[in-house]
Amino acid sequence: xxxxxxxxxxxxxxxxxxxxxxxxxxxxxxxxxxxxxxxxxxxxxxxxxxxxxxxxxxxxxxxxxxxxxxxxxxxxxxxxxxxxxxxxxxxxxxxxxxxxxxxxxxxxxxxxxxxxxxxxxxxxxxxxxxxxxxxxxxxxxxxxxxxxxxxxxxxxxxxxxxxxxxxxxxxxxxxxxxxxxxxxxxxxxxxxxxxxxxxxxxxxxxxx
DNA sequence: CTTTGGATCGTCT
DNA sequence: GACGATCCAAAGG
Numbered sequence: 001x002x003x004x005x006x007x008x009x010x011x012x013x014x015x016x017x018x019x020x021x022x023x024x025x026x027x028x029x030x031x032x033x034x035x036x037x038x039x040x041x042x043x044x045x046x047x048x049x050x051x052x053x054x055x056x057x058x059x060x061x062x063x064x065x066x067x068x069x070x071x072x073x074x075x076x077x078x079x080x081x082x083x084x085x086x087x088x089x090x091x092x093x094x095x096x097x098x099x100x101x102x103x104x105x106x107x108x109x110x111x112x113x114x115x116x117x118x119x120x121x122x123x124x125x126x127x128x129x130x131x132x133x134x135x136x137x138x139x140x141x142x143x144x145x146x147x148x149x150x151x152x153x154x155x156x157x158x159x160x161x162x163x164x165x166x167x168x169x170x171x172x173x174x175x176x177x178x179x180x181x182x183x184x185x186x187x188x189x190x191x192x193x194x195x196x197x198x199x200x201x202x203x204x205x206x207x208x
Numbered sequence: 209c210t211t212t213g214g215a216t217c218g219t220c221t
Numbered sequence: 222g223a224c225g226a227t228c229c230a231a232a233g234g
Contacts, residue, residue: 046226055226065219082227083216089226102226121229133227177226211233221223 001030001039001110005160010151013073017047017092017099022188024090024101024159025166028109031139032156038115038139040106040129041164044189044196046175048089050098054180058098068147070098076157078136078146085133086142090150090159104176104187105130107195108138115139131197167191 005028013020022045030039048056057079062070068077069091077089077100089100106129108115115128115138122128129135136142141157148155171191174182176198189196 048226057226060220063220079226080218082225083218085227087226104226131227175226179225209234212231214230215228217225219224 001028001037001160002162005162007151007153007158008074008161010072010074013090013092013151014094015092017049017101018186020090020092021045021047021101021186022170023166024103025170025188025190026164027166028160028162028164029103029106029135029139030110030158030160031141032153033140036111036114038108038111039160040108040110040115040135040139042103042105042159043107043193044103044105044130044187046102046104046188047092047186048100048102048175050093053099053184055175055178055182055184056099058100062098066098069100071147074149074151076141076145076148076150078141078143080143081133086136087132088136088141088145102132103135104132105189105193105195105197106135106138107193126194130195171196 050058057066058069075091089102091100093099119128129138148157150159167190171189172185173187175187
């Protein structure tokens, strides 16, 4: 984290989630706390849209749980999954539309020791934040952080641009863990990063 | 290496 | 009452 690191403007998020998602690769998700700062570079994301996306929590209109998704862009949408995990999204789209980008994996870059300590189950360094629930545990993100404004950092959680460009040719593929709309290639990841939640498709790799 | 099943509970039908 | 935008350990090849 350097002084030159800049928060992304609201306008960055007020666009189609399909446009925002790949551009989020390379950005930094930061959590500041009295005990120290924890941060990771975003290496994997998935886009979820609104009424035209059956896999999206916003598909059936606003509910108490998804109200953040229907709110202003640039906020954090955190939901509880499988009775034990938290997952974090960045709310996108112009006002009036509901969409979000799920952060699926991070490369730990600051407060690595604290992140690792927060994940006793991680066997290897790459396992600390290579999954949507894992990164929330590593950064200490829970339901109380739902609604945090990532642009102004009102709750010490932000998405920063440290000058690192998004990958020129990111990996693309279907979203993970869904049972509908499985044909949409709305998952993007840094194909060269060992910190993604799943390795690139084996079929696409030519063996020497 | 891949596959399978258990954990665990809020949310929406 | 069923089902997850998951993770992990254990069992099978």
